[in-house]
Amino acid sequence: PTVPLVLTSSYYDENNELNYGKKQRYDNSLILWSTEPIGPLIKTGGITELARMESINSGAFKLIAWFPLVLP
DSSP states (O other), X not given: OBOOEXXXXXXXXXXXXXXXXXXXXXXXXXXXXXXXXXXXXXXXXXXXXXXXXXXXXXXXXXXOOOOOOOBO
């Protein structure tokens, strides 16, 4: 069985000395990936980004539910 879709979320806090005095910037991403099996007899496959949602809100994607469906 394979799970053809994967959902990931990421959070990046840009707070370093180079941006001192500027407004703190938050980057949140929610990414939907498509997966294909790979192997010695397959030339293509792997993981491909299908869609990306980004937000500057620091808590944009903290509460995410993902219910995968396994296909035979």
